[in-house]
Amino acid sequence: MTLVVLVTGVPIYWMFATAFKTNQEVYTVPPTWFPARWTTDNFLDAWGHAPFGRFYLNSLITTAVSTLAKMTNAILCVYAFALLRFPRKDLLFLAVLAALMIPEEVTVLPNYLTVASLGWVNTYAGLLAPTFASAFGTFLMRQHFLSLPREVLDAARIDGAGHWHTLWHVALPMSRPVVITLFMLTVVQRWNEFFWPLIVTNTASMRTLPIGIYYLFTQEGATQWGVIMAGVIYVVLPVMALFLFVQRYVVEGIAAGAVKG
Numbered sequence: 001m002t003l004v005v006l007v008t009g010v011p012i013y014w015m016f017a018t019a020f021k022t023n024q025e026v027y028t029v030p031p032t033w034f035p036a037r038w039t040t041d042n043f044l045d046a047w048g049h050a051p052f053g054r055f056y057l058n059s060l061i062t063t064a065v066s067t068l069a070k071m072t073n074a075i076l077c078v079y080a081f082a083l084l085r086f087p088r089k090d091l092l093f094l095a096v097l098a099a100l101m102i103p104e105e106v107t108v109l110p111n112y113l114t115v116a117s118l119g120w121v122n123t124y125a126g127l128l129a130p131t132f133a134s135a136f137g138t139f140l141m142r143q144h145f146l147s148l149p150r151e152v153l154d155a156a157r158i159d160g161a162g163h164w165h166t167l168w169h170v171a172l173p174m175s176r177p178v179v180i181t182l183f184m185l186t187v188v189q190r191w192n193e194f195f196w197p198l199i200v201t202n203t204a205s206m207r208t209l210p211i212g213i214y215y216l217f218t219q220e221g222a223t224q225w226g227v228i229m230a231g232v233i234y235v236v237l238p239v240m241a242l243f244l245f246v247q248r249y250v251v252e253g254i255a256a257g258a259v260k261g
Helices: 003-017 041-049 050-085 088-100 104-117 124-131 136-143 150-158 162-176 176-192 196-201 211-221 225-258
Strands: none
Touching: 003 225, 041 050, 041 088, 041 211, 041 225, 050 088, 050 124, 050 136, 050 176, 050 211, 050 225, 088 196, 088 225, 104 196, 124 136, 124 196, 136 176, 150 162, 162 176, 196 211, 211 225
C-alpha cells in the first residue's frame, strides 16, 4: 500500500507544489519539494492565457447531459434485462456485451461521418450524441439488479406497484451504491475525454477542459510549467472533490456489481 501511495500520490503532490512555485524555482537543481516562495500568479496566468471560463462551461454541459443520458439509458435497460421477461432477452444482452468489447477508437470514424452528415460538427449535439449509450453501465448494474431480493419486488407488485414505481421507489433505493459508482465513473470518463472533443470541434469556443490543457501547453511553449500545472489543477480539482464526497459508495458499488446472488 505504501508503494501504491507513493506511485499515485507523489505525482499529484508534485503537480500541486509546482503550481505554487515561481518559474525560476521550477527549474532549480536539485528540485525543491516545498515552494520556497508561494505564489498564486500561475493560476491567474493560466486563466488569462486560455479561455478556461468557456472550457469549464463546455465541460460542465457535456458532462452533465451525457451523464444524465447514460444513467437513464443504463437504468431503463437494466430493469428490462434483469427484471422483465421477453423473447430473446439473452440474445439482446449478448449484443450489449459485444458492444462493450469494441474499442471506442474503432467507432470514431463512423461516428464522425454520421455527425458530419447531420451538420453537427463543432456543436453540442455532435459532442453529446455519440456518448448517450452505456454498455458498461448496463452490464455493471444488471449484475447487481439480479441480486436484489425477489421477495421485495414481488411484494411491491402485490401492493399494486407498476414497473415505473417498482424501479424508482424499490429497485433504485436498494441499488444506491451501484448507481453512485456508475455516476462517478461516467462523470470521470466524460470530464477527462480528449479524443472525441478534439475531433468533432474546431474552435476554442467549443473546446473542453482536457483540450484546454493542450491549448495552454502549446501557448506556453512547454516552458512555463507552473502555469501549466495550475491549468491541470483546474481540471483535476472538481473530480477529486467529487470522488472524496462519494468514495464510500464506490468500493461497495463495484463489489455489489461484481457478484450475483
